[in-house]
Amino acid sequence: MALAQVERVRRMLTERRPEVTVEVVPLTTSGDRWQGSLSELGGKGAFTKEVDQALLDGRADLAVHCVKDVPGDRPAPAGTVFAAYLTRDDVRDCLVDPAGRRIEDLPAGTKVGTSAVRRKAQLALHHPHLTAVPIRGNANSRLAKLDAGEYDVLLLAVSGLHRIGMPERITHPIGVDAFVPAVGSGTLVLQCRQDDEPALEVAEALADHRAGRETEAERTMLHILQGSCHSPIGGYARTEPDGRISLRARVISLDGKTVLDAHEWASDPVVLGTSVAASLLRQGAREILTP
Numbered sequence: 001m002a003l004a005q006v007e008r009v010r011r012m013l014t015e016r017r018p019e020v021t022v023e024v025v026p027l028t029t030s031g032d033r034w035q036g037s038l039s040e041l042g043g044k045g046a047f048t049k050e051v052d053q054a055l056l057d058g059r060a061d062l063a064v065h066c067v068k069d070v071p072g073d074r075p076a077p078a079g080t081v082f083a084a085y086l087t088r089d090d091v092r093d094c095l096v097d098p099a100g101r102r103i104e105d106l107p108a109g110t111k112v113g114t115s116a117v118r119r120k121a122q123l124a125l126h127h128p129h130l131t132a133v134p135i136r137g138n139a140n141s142r143l144a145k146l147d148a149g150e151y152d153v154l155l156l157a158v159s160g161l162h163r164i165g166m167p168e169r170i171t172h173p174i175g176v177d178a179f180v181p182a183v184g185s186g187t188l189v190l191q192c193r194q195d196d197e198p199a200l201e202v203a204e205a206l207a208d209h210r211a212g213r214e215t216e217a218e219r220t221m222l223h224i225l226q227g228s229c230h231s232p233i234g235g236y237a238r239t240e241p242d243g244r245i246s247l248r249a250r251v252i253s254l255d256g257k258t259v260l261d262a263h264e265w266a267s268d269p270v271v272l273g274t275s276v277a278a279s280l281l282r283q284g285a286r287e288i289l290t291p
């Protein structure tokens, strides 16, 4: 998936900045190497630390991340900036079922491969008779485990399956009201050194400012809640035709029994993210997020 993402950026650069030469610097992160539970890896940024270091060392000038994998409770690593957000892809989660069923039609006890606490909690909320089974590894290896019969079905990101060239594995995209997407879903961000003017200018040429404002609203909410990939939080901002941003957000207990929802509209992404976070905190989000 990472290589496909870099390839997309290379293609965009070829179109919009043909004078720029692009050299791909492949890196492996600790999140890629570690096959156990991410919470056991200690600390956050499993998918970003090594990339931050390559930027700071000058081994790379531009980094491509999934916003979803960038820790949500701290500013950009010192010396770097998130310079541009790219046009968003589909933000939804989807069911991958070799038998082609919809999630509503799965029988009790069906083994659903997912490790994301946000997916697990929303599965418990809407489909308590299904069984979440932990799974790790990239999307390709998860599909291989599914095909080997270790799981009956999977929950994965629609955008991820498109990026790895396997959209035909998507059985059923799930609506954003039932499964509120992860903050930053379907969104790529370009990171560079904060004093690297040429890289900043190149990143700007690829920027989608609507995606930037939507992501800012979602991540402001996440920053205030101090949420991370270990917190069952969903957040999805979208720009309305009148230019205002809508932000829906959900904090949910792991067992799916307590659900806090907020949905507000505003023109300023920071005001919006702050207001939605405040609403969730008033409803008791802190108690759910710090058990």
Ligand SMILES: NCc1[nH]cc(CCC(=O)O)c1CC(=O)O
Pocket (backbone or CB within 6 Å): 066, 067, 068, 069, 139, 155, 156, 157, 159, 160, 184, 185, 186, 187, 188
């Ligand atoms: N946690 C891994 C990860 N990070 C980003 C995506 C999907 C692509 C995206 O939302 O940008 C995925 C795979 C998945 O959740 O199925």
